[in-house]
Amino acid sequence: MGAVMVKVNAVTKDYRMGKIKVPALRGVDLTIASGEMVAIMGPSGSGKSTLMNILGCLDRPTSGRYELDGEEVSQKSDRQLADIRNRKIGFIFQSFNLFPQLTALENVELPLIYRGLATGVRRARAEAALVRLGLKERLHHRPQELSGGQQQRVAIARAVAAEPEVVLADEPTGALDSRSGEEILAVFQELHAQGITVIMVTHDPNVACHCERILRLADGVIVADDQVRQEDYLVAQEVLAALPVPVEVEGDAQA
Ligand SMILES: Nc1ncnc2c1ncn2[C@@H]1O[C@H](COP(=O)(O)OP(=O)(O)OP(=O)(O)O)[C@@H](O)[C@H]1O
Numbered sequence: 001m002g003a004v005m006v007k008v009n010a011v012t013k014d015y016r017m018g019k020i021k022v023p024a025l026r027g028v029d030l031t032i033a034s035g036e037m038v039a040i041m042g043p044s045g046s047g048k049s050t051l052m053n054i055l056g057c058l059d060r061p062t063s064g065r066y067e068l069d070g071e072e073v074s075q076k077s078d079r080q081l082a083d084i085r086n087r088k089i090g091f092i093f094q095s096f097n098l099f100p101q102l103t104a105l106e107n108v109e110l111p112l113i114y115r116g117l118a119t120g121v122r123r124a125r126a127e128a129a130l131v132r133l134g135l136k137e138r139l140h141h142r143p144q145e146l147s148g149g150q151q152q153r154v155a156i157a158r159a160v161a162a163e164p165e166v167v168l169a170d171e172p173t174g175a176l177d178s179r180s181g182e183e184i185l186a187v188f189q190e191l192h193a194q195g196i197t198v199i200m201v202t203h204d205p206n207v208a209c210h211c212e213r214i215l216r217l218a219d220g221v222i223v224a225d226d227q228v229r230q231e232d233y234l235v236a237q238e239v240l241a242a243l244p245v246p247v248e249v250e251g252d253a254q255a
């Protein structure tokens with residue numbers, strides 16, 4: 001086990017609905033090593049997205065501690081959290097969250113602006129990320145001119161262009177057909193192979209078994225934390241290895 005990337009201690013999260021308190025996390029303890037690839041599963045409402053939002057510094061715990069890459073982050077200000085997100089985290093959502101009025105290239109470039117990179121460097125990095133995800137012919141398309149799988153690949157390009165240490169994905173394949181979903185998984189495997197920590201929420205056991213470890217949440221607590229059986233993991237690896245890297249379908253290359 002390498003260096004610790006994520007260390008969560010006794011984290012709770014209550015949402016407030018007027019006078020009513022909704023407990024979403026009720027004491028989560030969790031350690032994830034740098035470079036691990038982890039799936040989070042559990043029924044609807046069990047707290048998966050709430051936990052991901054905390055891990056991704058999009059939200060703070062109500063109580064407890066969260067150390068990301070050795071740094072205690074649970075008490076940071078919004079500004080500090082935004083800065084940490086920008087430096088360390090790539091977040092991928094089920095619904096892609098792309099800006100509809102921006103092209104693929106502009107969507108990927110946007111977070112790099114906050115990094116203070118020069119225009120040329122920014123553009124080159126964004127383009128390289130999109131090319132790597134098989135979207136060379138789609139740089140100037142807007143989201144509605146792309147398929148769901150392509151939109152998700154733009155979202156992944158956006159997440160990885162900033163060279164994050166942790167990629168967090170909340171049901172990244174939830175809105176995709178199984179073929180597009182497998183392409184997305186192949187990309188995550190590649191990130192994992194590069195040593196990036198990958199944490200993803202999924203409802204699909206076939207997706208989860210592409211990870212090395214599966215956490216299960218129920219009612220705001222972790223109820224199971226299992227290593228994926230080696231033979232399941234290997235079968236999943238073989239399925240992925242048989243897939244070509246995402247490329248534009250033939251006859252589909254006109255911009
Ligand atoms: N902004 C919010 N305000 C109030 N309650 C919330 C809010 N977000 C989530 N909750 C509640 O917190 C609990 C956990 O929600 P969460 O979104 O983390 O579940 P989930 O495991 O991601 O579910 P799903 O699989 O449906 O996405 C639920 O009971 C939900 O109703």
Ligand SMILES: [Mg+2]
Nearest residue numbers: 048049050170
């Ligand atoms: Mg959710």
